[in-house]
Amino acid sequence: MNAPADLAKVITSQPDADLGYRSFELGGFKFRRDEYFAHITWTTRDGRPLSHTMDVANFLRALMRDVAWGFFYGGVNFDHVIGTTNHYKTVDLYCGSYNGTMKAAGVDRLENFPTEQIAATFQQMLDDWTNEGFDPFAAPQETGTAYGRKRGNNTAAITRARELAKRCVGLKDDLALRTDERGAPVNRAFADVPQDQPELHPEPGFENEVHAFNLFAFLSRSQVTWNPSFTSVVKYSYMCPTTEEHILPIIHANDRVEWFFQMCDEIHWDCADKTTGKPLARVIMKAGDMAAMPAYCRHQGYSPKRSMLLVWENGSPNLVYEIQKGESPEVPVQF
């Protein structure tokens, strides 16, 4: 096995003379961008060249999540062809392997990489390909265009740290509340969300235990979309609320059952078979609705107005092994 220093070595070209972007190579995959597209090329299992084209704004929005989430739980499909599967120390990169037709035709490619190698490549690609004024985390109505020739960068936006409470938002030595002063103003679409904090009446000495915070106010100040934070933790039960607007930039194929609790407004979900991509169901979620995404599905959401979604994840490290052994249930509950 290569030394970590080698693993993090990124294979990249000089910037294109006209377009200004670098190309990247990772194993048998090549990536280049132009004004409108990300182009991915590979050699198929049966040895032929194949290519795929994605709108570069959609590609960068997907890449942003994959990078920011450390490849997340399970599969992150950028679209119906390309994506990654997280094995938590290594990551599969594939084209066509979870597309029923392409897989059957033998034209797919899947390669496993040490996490640090693919992470380093993706991070550099994201940074090189993201122009000044384009924020892949922002809602489409709140950012400029991803298109055109290379102009500047937006490193600050794409390297935002994920906000992860250890126990609960607002506790001493834990994730702070969001405020104007901390650069988190209320989003335009949540201007009507009350900003009051809970009435707390701690007896002396119990100030850090008699604790509550306004979750909806906290979420109304989220600067990003489709990017869960941790706000409260019970053992390995993580409340991962997030604010959603427009389209989830990835099609998530979780390796475990994942629960959604819609806290306001609405999201429409397309659910499809994880392995083949075939449509399975639509899930229309309104304020107060709860739904589980079975572990055999991939899901992509559409949020017409910025909305608050509570993603509830089981982050138990044992679960990874149970999933590998096939002991983890694919459906949320039997009844």
Added chain:
Amino acid sequence: MNAPADLAKVITSQPDADLGYRSFELGGFKFRRDEYFAHITWTTRDGRPLSHTMDVANFLRALMRDVAWGFFYGGVNFDHVIGTTNHYKTVDLYCGSYNGTMKAAGVDRLENFPTEQIAATFQQMLDDWTNEGFDPFAAPQETGTAYGRKRGNNTAAITRARELAKRCVGLKDDLALRTDERGAPVNRAFADVPQDQPELHPEPGFENEVHAFNLFAFLSRSQVTWNPSFTSVVKYSYMCPTTEEHILPIIHANDRVEWFFQMCDEIHWDCADKTTGKPLARVIMKAGDMAAMPAYCRHQGYSPKRSMLLVWENGSPNLVYEIQKGESPEVPVQF
């Protein structure tokens, strides 16, 4: 059968109080838009409600072509769910009928409408849903956003007449050349295309027969994308060149073989099965390349830079009957 006046009656709501857009109904299909999406709902063949969500910019770009082309040849898929099939006096509107999984599951809906009825509905929907500053014919880098609340309209842009030469561009009484004066400046991406006209040396009296024009200069002045004009006609053989940038907003499922001649730059095509949507091939076309789209495929192109594509169509009215009788070949040539 209803009288034509009834057929053209459009079923529409009052504008939504917040969003400003009207909703539309056509047979068992309902259409509404919000800031980001077009929502289509229908009752499935087995009687259940089903819905579909499309990014509204993509929806309007597709709707624009379907309206402008009079439903075109064969099938115009807006995406993998919704689309139309032209029967030339009537038009099918469908959701899921050409999606292998949805069709097999019985959740699709297909209804046939007189052309004038669906045309009137689509035209009004397009006009109501297209905001000032958004031109669905324009390349993404050359237009404003489709998103947000209703603001004004762009009727002039969406009612452009199709440019159809009867014999040849530039002949007397035929389609005129494009010039600055006629509102057709050279596009930014074709600034380097020579604008010289052919040297013509007609003998007296043959000025309208010794005729040629600069097709590439003509195309360099196209104000629209993915919108073929007729430039020369031999019987029912139509040269339909067009300038392409970004993504073809529809997935075209022609009912006949269709030929593409790439005249400059390049376009990448995704080809899939017409009936099921399963991927069949990619076609990478560069300057000078010719390719046929077999009649059993649906195709969608990606043009990284504005490029010139000659679409070559057989518009013979007999062909419709031959297709109906299954006498028309699905492949371009046997060898």
Added chain:
Amino acid sequence: MNVSYHTKFGSLSNYEKGRVEPIDDDVKHYAFSNCFEIASKSKPYEKVVFGQNQIYVLECLRAEGESPWYTCAHDEFALVMDGEVEVHLIQLEAPQQVSDADKNGAVLVEGTPRGKKMGWMKLKRGHQGLLPKNTAYQFRSAKPGVVILQTCKGDLSIERWADICQVQ
């Protein structure tokens, strides 16, 4: 452009439920329910499980009047989705605490809770409160409200999936 938005929350008196639209799947696999619907059909403080993942659950409670005193060997969190709910906390003395530190889920405090008063808080819609492990806590709600509990499945958890979930 200056447009104003209306954020749509639900409540016991006013909610709209979505749905699963199956294409080629069993709707039961989506365990689709609605907290306001559940709470509108529950008795006060029934701990109705409406999300579960191994040992972890989300419970939906109708908050109405005074709840019993609970205690739990691990932290829990209460998120108010409707109404105004007071949470009263007592630093429970060791004998009344859950003796098994690994025990999942809340239990009723046996008898009257003994220990220092820690204080109380008043949670409105969107407020989320910590229920620290090994304390005793009680909900008080003058009018019916809805509380979501992040906890582990325990003795008091009630499962009635077929009643709360969309089944076809």
Added chain:
Amino acid sequence: MNVSYHTKFGSLSNYEKGRVEPIDDDVKHYAFSNCFEIASKSKPYEKVVFGQNQIYVLECLRAEGESPWYTCAHDEFALVMDGEVEVHLIQLEAPQQVSDADKNGAVLVEGTPRGKKMGWMKLKRGHQGLLPKNTAYQFRSAKPGVVILQTCKGDLSIERWADICQVQ
């Protein structure tokens, strides 16, 4: 922002050919070829069919030197993709015209074309010229060039699909 674009045309001396990348189909069904490649392997003025749809064809011609004189019962069009090609036109007298008004495709004029000189034109890359029906026309090209003809399939049309198309 002011960016400048380079429009990429092909030529006999400099072209890059694309390809069909089959996923689950026969590449022959896409009849994929390239006009510069065809013309680079053709004899002067061979009318190589590289697009056909029922009676209609697109032909690819290598323009080099003087062509024979052609005539046709219907209009045709010539698009120059490379080089500089002169087209000379004669208003052909009736006896030399194609006798069958429905006959598809160009034929050679028998003998020397007789009739009024109509004039000539010089077509460079991107220029498209009308070849009016029942005229005689001749191409003249000092250096090798490439002409695309929009016409119907006729006696002079040459089909060699297996040679020009990507076959695997």
